[in-house]
Amino acid sequence: MSTSANTGYQPAAKFSPITIDSFKAYDIRGELGVNLDEDIAYRIGRAFAQILSRRYDTMADTQTSDMSSLQPVIVIGSDIRHSSEPLKQATITGMLDAGVDVIDLGMTGTEEVYFATSHYKALGGIEVTASHNPINYNGLKLVKEYSKPISADDGLAEIQALAESGLFTTDKPSGNLQLLTDKSPYINHVMSFIDTDKLKPLKLVINSGNGSAGPVVDLLTDKLRQADAPIEIIKLHHTPDGSFPNGIPNPMIAANRIATQQAVLKNNADLGIAFDGDFDRCFLFDENGEFIDGSYVVGMLAQAFLNKYPAESIVYDPRVIYNTEAVVKEYKGKAVISKSGHSFIKQVMRDSGAVYGGEMSAHHYFRDFFYCDSGMIPWLLTIELLSITxxxxxxxxxxxxxxxxxxxxxxxxxxxxxxxxxxxAIESKFGPENPTKSTLDGLSLNFGDWRFNLRASNTEPLIRLNIESRGDAALLATKTQEIEQWLAAQGAIPA
Incomplete structure (x- = not known):
């Protein structure tokens, strides 16, 4: 069948070498019309499909390969940004022209692509999204077989090189396109993480930020209702709208939390929940409207899982560790530290068989969700934990x-x-105090009663600081002020 008739995008007749500078450490993100457009999306889709297809053809017949159970198909979805659908169609055209079949999932969050990649035994998956970036940005998140991440040193650079060169093979017939927008398998899987019979009456405020979360929240609400779960849900900024009438959904920004906090207080809710644009992160607010820092949510979910699965491993990142390590020890689990970043966390979880992994950035990973992050599973586990306790x-x-x-x-x-x-320089400054040192991710110095982690951002030109203490808020305040003043003297400006 004609690929242009399927997608509405018509690629160029010839491909000259170009530079594509929207490739990052873990994904592809760029400013529209500057370093990302439909032509670039086409090239990326075609390169991605060609490389995955070649790996499949080479390895599928090998008895020891885990590729033999896969289907030669790639899944793709997109968020609600106005630019996402055209970029998705161009990406689809590229994959079809590479001779690979494609399943279009429609409008999705990133975790739906993670789920579908494994559920349909696909070669890989793509979510077209810019998550919480400004409205003039967009991007692509890529995974390979079994929803495994693709990073710069594990395939992403190869995809970039082929997309830039335009040296695509033309020896395969065009692939076929199938539209599969039924979310039932995904919804049923997410619901399997909790026992609805244990749920007690709770009132929730859920702020979807006019992002992609709304339709999934509706389907989960229906499931809770069908199970006669006594859960009341108040929906805020619920309708998907790529113009983001209430601002870009990014609850990491304090000003973006106000609407959720006010709604919790106004409605006397037990819990507030907010998402970013592609809902791969989940943010929680308590019954007083207080925003709960992600590191404490990691500890809470570790407790929830160790109650269900005693003695299992829990993976966490090195930015803030005291609480998570204490919870895992109390509930007799195994604490496993990992470098920050989803590709590292997921690999360490696979290596250790961990049941759960969490980052203070509000990414939460689950063994029974293909070791991937989900924004929907955390709030379901939270309402179950509130009910049980x-x-x-x-x-x-x-x-x-x-x-x-x-x-x-x-x-x-x-x-x-x-x-x-x-x-x-900061290592030299504190070296005389003889702290315990780790360079797993940036620099961590542990002084016993307090510690800090200083690391460069993987995605932005920033340096990130986290400080914690053992029960001493005054010491925390003193050390925070000391290090911030020292950073200022080095020309580091608060961002």
Whole structure:
């Protein structure tokens, strides 16, 4: 069948070499019309499909390969940005022209692509999204077989090189396109993480941020209703709208939390929930409207899983560790630390067989979700935990916060020195105090009663600081002020 008739995008007749500078460490993200457009999306789709198809053809007949059970198809979805559908169609055309069959999932969140890649035993998957970036940005998140991540040193650079060269093979007939927008398998799988019979009456405020979460929230609400679960849901900024009438959905920004906080208080809700644009991150607010820092959510979900699965491994990142390690020890689990970033967390989880992994950035990963992150599973687990314990969210986390106060992540833009220079200098500054040192991710120095982690961002020209103490808020405040003043003297400006 004609690919242009399927997608409405017509590629160029010839491909000259170009430079594509929208490739990042873990995904593809760029400004529309500057370093990302439909022509670039076509090239990326074609390169992605050609490389995955070649790997499949080479390895599928090998008895020891895990490729033999896969289908020669790639799944793709897109968020609700106005630019996402045209970019998706161009990407689809590229994949079809590479001779690979494609399943179009329609409008999705990133985790739906993760699910569909494994559910349909696909060669890989693509989500067209810019998540929480400004409205004039977009991008592509790529995974390979079994929903495994693709990073710069594990395939992404190869895809970039082929897309830039335009040296595509033309020896395969065009692939076929299928539209599969039924979310039932995904919804049923997400619901399998909780026992609805254990749910007690709770009132929730769910802020979808006018992003892609709304339709999934509706389907999960229907499932809860069908199960006679006594859960009342108040929907805020619910309708998907690519113009983002209430601002770009990014609850990491304090100003973007106000609407959820006010709605929790106005409605006397037990819990507030908010998402970013592609809902791969879940943000929680307690019954007082207080935003709960992601590191404490990691500890809470670790508790939830260790109650279900005793002695299992829990993976966490090195930015803030005291509380998570204490919870895992208390509930007799195995604490496994990993470098920050989804590709690292997922690999460490696979290697250790961990049941759950969490980052303070509000990414939560689950063994039974193909070791991928989900924004929907965390809030379902939270309402189950609230029901089982009979506690409010503030009661669950206040003890954590008091026992292990933290600064929250502080971001600084560098004006004078680069990140390695700053990190080396701060190590020299504190070296005489003989702290325990780790360079797993940036620099972590542990002084026993307090510690900090300083690391360069993988995605932005920033350096990120986290400080925590063991039950000493005054010490935390003193050390936070000391390090921030030292950074300022090095030309690091709060971002």
């Amino acid at each position: 009979g506690k409010t969210l503030s009661e669950l986390v206040t003890g954590y916060i008091q026992a292990y106060p933290s600064s929250g992540e502080r971001n600084f833009r560098l004006t004078t020195h680069d990140a390695p220079t700053i990190i080396s």
